[in-house]
Amino acid sequence: MIRKAAMVIALEHIEFDDRIIAANGFISRDLFSISDTKPAFYMIGSMGLASSIGLGIALKDTGRKVFVFDGDGNILMNLGSLTTIGSLKPKNLIHVIFDNSVHESTGSQPTNTNFVSIEKIAKTCNYNHTFTTKTKNDFEKILRKIKKLNGPIMIVVKIQKSNNKKSPRINYEPLEIKERFMLS
């Protein structure tokens, strides 16, 4: 499964009223190229902060589910955020890590998830439910299951590299991204 295929599955289980925060790099670009009908907060810079922005939204917009689309390189830059999330325990936060064990956006240099499990770290940080999946069927089952569960939830989706099929850059100005998101 490549990231785009995993995202298509995830989007089938995300309601229109839910929130999506997409980490910078190919994560935002892939999401944007699949579907932009529901305005997501597409990050352009500030690598590592998707989980923190998602936490801020989850704490204030408690009536809506907040999906963070994160990457392995991204979350490794902000592991401290897992302790903050696990301490505050927002019920509406679903943290999806698309884990290809490389920094794909910068030329596929390896990350430490080749050796260390992010799921185990999240579990130790008091996430209520954690999962790791490698297959489409299993990912779908998890997405159905979590509808009845309280967050914080982490789903690590092990994906393959996308083999140079680059999604285009987001053609909204940052200010437009913010305003569309805030109005949605």
Next chain:
Amino acid sequence: MKEDIQRKLFDHLLKNKISNFVGVPDSTMKYFIDQGLKKKKVLITTREEEAIGIAVGMILSQSNSLVFMQNAGFANSISTITSLVQLYQIPMIFLIGWRGFLENDAPEHTKIGKIQPKLLQALSLQSMVLDEKSWKKSCDWALKLIRDGKSCALIIPRQFVD
């Protein structure tokens, strides 16, 4: 800054609809933070960039937020300020403790304390230094800026050595 002024500073910002105070502690403003902890409005994070990320999320959900930090943390935050707060034009107040303000402060603060005004200027981040007489006026200046959709910084100089 004296204890009673720090507590008043917190109360004034809270009264003016700053709902969240997110950051990494600094002893320069320990009474300010203590006042917020008592009122359950403070969230302590692991790093300053994390604090900015959380505050951005809160602001995107229409809840006004301030981020506090020491100037060492301000140095950590530069890329987050340029590529998140300024890029997306997020109205946010930074409250920054100015270590290295006194020449005899601890040595690790000397360099950053010296270049701090230049860093703020290079970032085009508007700022005012708080003092015990005009702190309220400076706060109101910052509150007006965020109402106009801009970010800015309030600076608390470290006027003692421990």
